[in-house]
Amino acid sequence: MKRYLKHATILKMDGTEPITDGGLCMENGIITYVGAHREDIQAEETIDMKGAIVMPAMANGHTHLPMTLMRSYADGHNLQDWLTNYIFPVEDRLTKEDIYWGSKLAMAELVAGGTVFFNDMYWMMEEVMRAAEESGLCGVVARSVVHPSDKEPIENSERVAEALRLLEICGRKNSNVKAALSVHAIYTNTEKALCYMSDLAKEHGALMHIHLSETLTENEDCLRQHGKTPTQYLDSLGFFQNPTIAAHGVFLNEEDLEILKKRGVVIVHNPDSNLKLGSGIAPLAQMLEKGIPVMLGTDGASSNNNLNMFEEMHLAAVVHNGAAQDPIRIGAYDALKMACRSDLLGFDSGQLLQGKRADIIAVDTSRPHFQPMLNPVSNLVYSAQGGDVQYVFSGGELLYRKGEFFKVDLEEIYYHVNNCVKRLYQ
Amino acid sequence: MKRYLKHATILKMDGTEPITDGGLCMENGIITYVGAHREDIQAEETIDMKGAIVMPAMANGHTHLPMTLMRSYADGHNLQDWLTNYIFPVEDRLTKEDIYWGSKLAMAELVAGGTVFFNDMYWMMEEVMRAAEESGLCGVVARSVVHPSDKEPIENSERVAEALRLLEICGRKNSNVKAALSVHAIYTNTEKALCYMSDLAKEHGALMHIHLSETLTENEDCLRQHGKTPTQYLDSLGFFQNPTIAAHGVFLNEEDLEILKKRGVVIVHNPDSNLKLGSGIAPLAQMLEKGIPVMLGTDGASSNNNLNMFEEMHLAAVVHNGAAQDPIRIGAYDALKMACRSDLLGFDSGQLLQGKRADIIAVDTSRPHFQPMLNPVSNLVYSAQGGDVQYVFSGGELLYRKGEFFKVDLEEIYYHVNNCVKRLYQ
Numbered sequence: 001m002k003r004y005l006k007h008a009t010i011l012k013m014d015g016t017e018p019i020t021d022g023g024l025c026m027e028n029g030i031i032t033y034v035g036a037h038r039e040d041i042q043a044e045e046t047i048d049m050k051g052a053i054v055m056p057a058m059a060n061g062h063t064h065l066p067m068t069l070m071r072s073y074a075d076g077h078n079l080q081d082w083l084t085n086y087i088f089p090v091e092d093r094l095t096k097e098d099i100y101w102g103s104k105l106a107m108a109e110l111v112a113g114g115t116v117f118f119n120d121m122y123w124m125m126e127e128v129m130r131a132a133e134e135s136g137l138c139g140v141v142a143r144s145v146v147h148p149s150d151k152e153p154i155e156n157s158e159r160v161a162e163a164l165r166l167l168e169i170c171g172r173k174n175s176n177v178k179a180a181l182s183v184h185a186i187y188t189n190t191e192k193a194l195c196y197m198s199d200l201a202k203e204h205g206a207l208m209h210i211h212l213s214e215t216l217t218e219n220e221d222c223l224r225q226h227g228k229t230p231t232q233y234l235d236s237l238g239f240f241q242n243p244t245i246a247a248h249g250v251f252l253n254e255e256d257l258e259i260l261k262k263r264g265v266v267i268v269h270n271p272d273s274n275l276k277l278g279s280g281i282a283p284l285a286q287m288l289e290k291g292i293p294v295m296l297g298t299d300g301a302s303s304n305n306n307l308n309m310f311e312e313m314h315l316a317a318v319v320h321n322g323a324a325q326d327p328i329r330i331g332a333y334d335a336l337k338m339a340c341r342s343d344l345l346g347f348d349s350g351q352l353l354q355g356k357r358a359d360i361i362a363v364d365t366s367r368p369h370f371q372p373m374l375n376p377v378s379n380l381v382y383s384a385q386g387g388d389v390q391y392v393f394s395g396g397e398l399l400y401r402k403g404e405f406f407k408v409d410l411e412e413i414y415y416h417v418n419n420c421v422k423r424l425y426q
Numbered sequence: 427m428k429r430y431l432k433h434a435t436i437l438k439m440d441g442t443e444p445i446t447d448g449g450l451c452m453e454n455g456i457i458t459y460v461g462a463h464r465e466d467i468q469a470e471e472t473i474d475m476k477g478a479i480v481m482p483a484m485a486n487g488h489t490h491l492p493m494t495l496m497r498s499y500a501d502g503h504n505l506q507d508w509l510t511n512y513i514f515p516v517e518d519r520l521t522k523e524d525i526y527w528g529s530k531l532a533m534a535e536l537v538a539g540g541t542v543f544f545n546d547m548y549w550m551m552e553e554v555m556r557a558a559e560e561s562g563l564c565g566v567v568a569r570s571v572v573h574p575s576d577k578e579p580i581e582n583s584e585r586v587a588e589a590l591r592l593l594e595i596c597g598r599k600n601s602n603v604k605a606a607l608s609v610h611a612i613y614t615n616t617e618k619a620l621c622y623m624s625d626l627a628k629e630h631g632a633l634m635h636i637h638l639s640e641t642l643t644e645n646e647d648c649l650r651q652h653g654k655t656p657t658q659y660l661d662s663l664g665f666f667q668n669p670t671i672a673a674h675g676v677f678l679n680e681e682d683l684e685i686l687k688k689r690g691v692v693i694v695h696n697p698d699s700n701l702k703l704g705s706g707i708a709p710l711a712q713m714l715e716k717g718i719p720v721m722l723g724t725d726g727a728s729s730n731n732n733l734n735m736f737e738e739m740h741l742a743a744v745v746h747n748g749a750a751q752d753p754i755r756i757g758a759y760d761a762l763k764m765a766c767r768s769d770l771l772g773f774d775s776g777q778l779l780q781g782k783r784a785d786i787i788a789v790d791t792s793r794p795h796f797q798p799m800l801n802p803v804s805n806l807v808y809s810a811q812g813g814d815v816q817y818v819f820s821g822g823e824l825l826y827r828k829g830e831f832f833k834v835d836l837e838e839i840y841y842h843v844n845n846c847v848k849r850l851y852q
Contacts, residue, residue, distance in 0.1 A: 072804035079753050097844035111793035216751065221747030276808065279756065288743070305808035308793040314737070316697070319745065322701030325642065327505050329704065367813070368535035369732040371840055372847045378498035382702065384732040387793070414797055421798045 008049035026358035059117035061268035066102035070302035103131035113386030142182035147193035231256035259342030271315035273299030434475035452784035483542035487694035489722030492528035496728035529557035537810030568608035573619035659684035697741035700724030
């Protein structure tokens, strides 16, 4: 289907200025024209985007989608208490059905907030994959491997088996949901497990997804055990020789940043989760100065408590200014850019350029908080809300328009989510 | 008019648990019933609030409403450059018309985000008062007095004359917009001016509104000049003997907090402005521990860049956890409470209790980011957006319902705001 969006303010996110009264044409899932509005463009559907900002669909670089089922559960406890006595017992009860419906809910939330891409780490990931394919989303799924003891050989691990099954399934089909490998973190895996998974990644040419230096405790324990920071420790194992996405990076020193830069590791900055859970404030400005590729992420809904990338952009743009007492530490454009890095998940997307995938959102600017429109980028980053998103296209397909979902049935999702919740918390 | 809201989840904000399937009745601007839903209550209008959270309308404790006209103007400059070369020149061109339409825009934004109360400090404040009365909002207006030199006696100051005129106007009429006095800050006023204004406040029994310890520079300069912190300096002048609302308080030490507590000073915490402008992170947890009354505020839209109290709540609830590496430093309920302190502006409101003013909002919980509803308070503070507000009542009067404004004409506001902007930035 050929669609033409006219009279929009267009942010191509290629470093150029916004196009005012722009036009964007998409056909067969690809952007075929972007520039000044042209009256001569004919399409099956033309949408008047006057008063809207058209920009790339966003990419959530680190999340645990099924955890929507634990949204706002047991807030207000210390981290260890919260995990051990509340989250883990619920996670132990999770069934495939829970994973599926939790993911469907998460994906509806992502879409309604302008996010089409995700990078997910959890378990029973075939359910996440199925939910994503049905919902029209694109992303990367990985079975989080936890292997804290070598008493049982990792080769026999169910978790590794699931991880390999995912890779195998993805190899067979041409899906917009790809598989990666994941070790949960250094503190939940033995050195042998880390090396085994790293070797598997090399063997399969797979992307690796890991939590890295999320808390000070993780760093201190690693220094005590190995005399190295987590980054230096992993690098000493050759772990970063595979393409890696590392979530958090709250505690990284200059040498760590050098290593991550040299190895091409992608960092996912999750400001809301890091703040809410009291992890700390990541050295974002230093990462960007160093030229490290950075994505934004929400982490799971249980530690956020939503999947709203507008909030992450906003936080990324203001928190570091405040913490460093420097009003120009992180710029609005940089924050917006970090929210659109679907290219770092391996998709030919993230910029509105001819020939790229048509992953596009339109943001309504008609509400008072967008007026006057002196600077579209600043208004988006500092003032917009997730709910301002009006249209969402994934590969040219319309997923969402003004509150209406075209690929999922919200009532059905809520019905099943409520059933899951009743069972999980009974 | 008698209205009944039924089947709501009601947060009375009096420390009790949420009421599920609650009912709230209002008549002649006052809450006449709040509790479990009752089928026998008859009203002229009954609204089914199933799936909504009903809570007090919020109060924005510190703002400069007309500055919506400078929303997102010249972001990305150093503070002094931004103020001197961008904001001040525009402010010099402001006319009464600008103040009026900038305020109307601000008030539409406040209402759409569930805020009925404000505490404003700017100039040409009769225009702000007029805009608020027309818009159905309640608040406090004060002419910000700046008097950096005693060459011209403060008694002859136009600014003081405006401040007194406001008090006089308010004394004459029974308005929901009250007048206060304001000195902008210690660094923009001579000691003589501070004392003069303090005496005026005593004479008129007026509330005082001031910026206090917003930046480290303010503190360092004050220590150098007076050997005291701004709080200690003002206290030594007897300034806090009048009821005072002090905005920011980013740099307050233990002794300052003791003084503010003893004097009953209200602090307004403006996390978004403090972060974005690189001012710093205020000692909120210490204020609350000390028992200091704290409100939340947005500051002006030019340093935020919106008037969204949901963002301030969210920031207040997460930023201090992150900065202190303590996940339970600020609780969700505390953040929500701070957003509803209209009582600190002198209104008999801020809690949904029988006999209180009917200043009420209803928040839609039907969107994915509110599901499942394991904890209404956490969902409101960590996950909600300003745009989730569905109904706004001010003194029992309906101001807003699902995008529709009943007291203002949004198109008219936008038309005039655009004209103002064209002139201001030509």
